[in-house]
Amino acid sequence: MSSELMKTKGAGSDLALQSAVRDPNSAAAGRRLRRALGWLFLFLLVSTLVSLWVGYRRLDLAALWTDEGARFLFFGLRLPRVLMAGVVGASLGVVGAALQAMFRNPLAEPLTLGVSGGGALGASVAIAFGAGAKVAGLPVVFVAAFAGACLSVVVVYRLARTGATVLPGALLLAGVVMNTVAAAGVVVIQYFADYSRALQILRWTIGSLDVVGFDLIWRMLLFLVPGWVVLLLLARDLHLLAVDEETAAALGVNVRRSERLVYVASSLIVGVTVAVGGTIGFVGLIVPHAVRLLFGEDVRVVMPCSFVLGAAFLMLADAVARTALGAGELPVGAITALAGGPVFLWLLRRQQRYTAL
Amino acid sequence: MSADTNVETLIEGRDLRFAYAEGAPEVVRGASVRVERGRLSALVGANGSGKSTLIRLLAGLLKPSAGEVLLGGVPLARVSPRERARRVAYVPQGVSTVFPFTALEVVLTGRSPHTTRFRFETGRDLDAARAALAAVDATHLEARPVTELSGGERQLVSLARALAQEPECLLLDEPSAALDLKHRAGLIRHLRRLRDEQGMTALVVTHDLTLLDPDFDRVYAIGKGEVAAEGAPAEVLREEVLAEVYGDEHVRARRAFGRTFVWSEL
Numbered sequence: 001m002s003s004e005l006m007k008t009k010g011a012g013s014d015l016a017l018q019s020a021v022r023d024p025n026s027a028a029a030g031r032r033l034r035r036a037l038g039w040l041f042l043f044l045l046v047s048t049l050v051s052l053w054v055g056y057r058r059l060d061l062a063a064l065w066t067d068e069g070a071r072f073l074f075f076g077l078r079l080p081r082v083l084m085a086g087v088v089g090a091s092l093g094v095v096g097a098a099l100q101a102m103f104r105n106p107l108a109e110p111l112t113l114g115v116s117g118g119g120a121l122g123a124s125v126a127i128a129f130g131a132g133a134k135v136a137g138l139p140v141v142f143v144a145a146f147a148g149a150c151l152s153v154v155v156v157y158r159l160a161r162t163g164a165t166v167l168p169g170a171l172l173l174a175g176v177v178m179n180t181v182a183a184a185g186v187v188v189i190q191y192f193a194d195y196s197r198a199l200q201i202l203r204w205t206i207g208s209l210d211v212v213g214f215d216l217i218w219r220m221l222l223f224l225v226p227g228w229v230v231l232l233l234l235a236r237d238l239h240l241l242a243v244d245e246e247t248a249a250a251l252g253v254n255v256r257r258s259e260r261l262v263y264v265a266s267s268l269i270v271g272v273t274v275a276v277g278g279t280i281g282f283v284g285l286i287v288p289h290a291v292r293l294l295f296g297e298d299v300r301v302v303m304p305c306s307f308v309l310g311a312a313f314l315m316l317a318d319a320v321a322r323t324a325l326g327a328g329e330l331p332v333g334a335i336t337a338l339a340g341g342p343v344f345l346w347l348l349r350r351q352q353r354y355t356a357l
Numbered sequence: 358m359s360a361d362t363n364v365e366t367l368i369e370g371r372d373l374r375f376a377y378a379e380g381a382p383e384v385v386r387g388a389s390v391r392v393e394r395g396r397l398s399a400l401v402g403a404n405g406s407g408k409s410t411l412i413r414l415l416a417g418l419l420k421p422s423a424g425e426v427l428l429g430g431v432p433l434a435r436v437s438p439r440e441r442a443r444r445v446a447y448v449p450q451g452v453s454t455v456f457p458f459t460a461l462e463v464v465l466t467g468r469s470p471h472t473t474r475f476r477f478e479t480g481r482d483l484d485a486a487r488a489a490l491a492a493v494d495a496t497h498l499e500a501r502p503v504t505e506l507s508g509g510e511r512q513l514v515s516l517a518r519a520l521a522q523e524p525e526c527l528l529l530d531e532p533s534a535a536l537d538l539k540h541r542a543g544l545i546r547h548l549r550r551l552r553d554e555q556g557m558t559a560l561v562v563t564h565d566l567t568l569l570d571p572d573f574d575r576v577y578a579i580g581k582g583e584v585a586a587e588g589a590p591a592e593v594l595r596e597e598v599l600a601e602v603y604g605d606e607h608v609r610a611r612r613a614f615g616r617t618f619v620w621s622e623l
Contacts, residue, residue: 029462030477104455168455236474240466244452247518249418252442252470297458300477 093310
């Protein structure tokens, strides 16, 4: 009897050991996330140091102690800008991952879905009618960009949804049309706005992560942090939704509520980043995709990893934008588009192989 | 009919009505169904008769426009989705996943009602998922991306996901539709074993009428959104009943080798 017991006990622990050792790639998502985050934080650290180092004027560590000007250059301009790139990149990365999971479409991201376009239109309207104003302490541009982003995500989703399914082709087409209409709207507003404001809109549409001091960053974080938290808390629901919507509902996900929360949080995040940095495309596309290639499909892994890698990616893209022309500066959106466009086309081609767009 | 009074009803649909949109024709028109604990029940009927809608109503995925669904005597509206997911597993007709999740990842999603939002699956969940895959004879699919699987293989993965939920009741919408001969028989054998050994309850939508007698305990035949006939398989699988349900006078039913065979004359 006791030897019988011993045998079954032995078999049990054997089984446990086996399941712990076997197939580390596909099985323990928790362990995979920890390992992935370890690597990505290391990469983020390196990216931060590189971005702080390079620029029109190379960082001179010795001068930081002695030279007042060098200190301002570093703490007033360089450090805030790198931080800004990180904040915006992390935001776009995590929003891209969330939208892709929710729409079950690897080509979804703020730009392709027209969310950025809607945000840009909202922000232009606000600038045309006087940007400096505040409503209840919030900059009007933020609020308007959020409203524009929110509106376009809802319109695009409604257009693409028929009953229980979201048509992937319709989703992207609706996004493209939304972007075109929004861009036309921005041009019309520019045309009718007075000269100085038109110039303001133009400068803003090009987009830049240029920032002086930390004030703006703190104000952005006030909006971004709640958005980040909501999206990351929904990672598990989004994981189940990415597998199959009806199954997710059967597994206890409140699909409508989760979708609404993702709309609001994504619009808030994209609205604020667009209001500050203009439309920066394809970060939300490349970053989650790279994460998937490296660490697998589990959305609970992809979302936090996209957050960290997004920050590192935009910091590096901005470092290139700052240094490529020597004294001049390229818009960082141009760098991300140059890198992201080909990736988008490659993904499109790959997707065509097994799903009808 | 074969009303065994001391059998407990696990899921009950009372006078259910449902239309997909306001003003649209009703798909389910006053159907009442009792899914009894520890029994295998089947839902049969013509295409478009409302079987799938009815099973979705029973699964709590659709809200009836009239009538109510009770889970263990409690109105489903008062049961939290998470609690419901721990007790009832639903397998839809088809699942089309876009991202190349591995079969094991998909099966592990069945564990989510048992874990919290902040915790990943433990070794125990992993064991349950692997046991579920083994139960449907799909261990070899474990590491394969579901996007590369055939329709039948995907159906097995969906089934394994439902089993990994360790529910009291399985609601399966045409689980055998894409399965080959061997796996179809394997599915019924497995459902039978779950019922006999663990007292599992299941309601299965199916067009495979030959699978029903004698392995199922109860059959509901649905016609035009209503229950047209119900009872033990042998009672429902009769030519005059089936001709009525399917609107086809060529239906034939014969008993042989201890089973009832059903086909339509060509």
